[in-house]
Amino acid sequence: MSFELPALPYDTKALEPHLSRAVVQQRHGEIQRACVARLNRLVTGTPWAECSLEAIALGAEGELAREAAFAWALTFHWHSLSPRGGAPGEALVEAIAARWGGLDGLREAFAVAASEAPPAAGYGWCGMAMAWQ
Numbered sequence: 001m002s003f004e005l006p007a008l009p010y011d012t013k014a015l016e017p018h019l020s021r022a023v024v025q026q027r028h029g030e031i032q033r034a035c036v037a038r039l040n041r042l043v044t045g046t047p048w049a050e051c052s053l054e055a056i057a058l059g060a061e062g063e064l065a066r067e068a069a070f071a072w073a074l075t076f077h078w079h080s081l082s083p084r085g086g087a088p089g090e091a092l093v094e095a096i097a098a099r100w101g102g103l104d105g106l107r108e109a110f111a112v113a114a115s116e117a118p119p120a121a122g123y124g125w126c127g128m129a130m131a132w133q
Contacts, residue, residue: 001050003040005033006075014083032074039067 008028013021039056042064043049048056056068088096093103100106 003036003043003053003071005036006078008078010083015081019081027074028078032071035067035071035074039064039071042067 005028008024012024012028015024039053043051043056046064048060048064051059053068053072057065057072059065060068087093088103096103096106100109
């Protein structure tokens with residue numbers, strides 16, 4: 001199996017004025033494309049070549065795990081942004097309020113977590129995962 005650069009869920013200029021077309025093209029068309037190419041080189045001829053991106057990110061080690069996680073995170077990033085903007089849904093707002101007191105508290109917690117993360121830990125990203133019951 002070969003990994004491919006996923007298409008953006010919107011036009012490259014759809015996030016303006018928050019992200020310019022040039023920035024989107026650079027991050028998606030250059031950075032993410034290079035990440036996918038590195039990932040494909042790393043899996044070629046290995047048992048990981050037939051695995052999903054998620055399986056590689058969670059099960060591999062070293063450079064291969066980092067590239068798979070980065071490729072996944074970039075795709076997640078693009079699907080987390082919306083040209084329409086808007087506020088989070090009610091259930092998410094309630095969960096954020098219960099944990100951090102509101103969106104301002106969440107922003108502060110993210111800023112702290114991002115500033116404390118080692119530089120190589122996530123390409124400058126801070127992420128959050130939640131298990132729904």
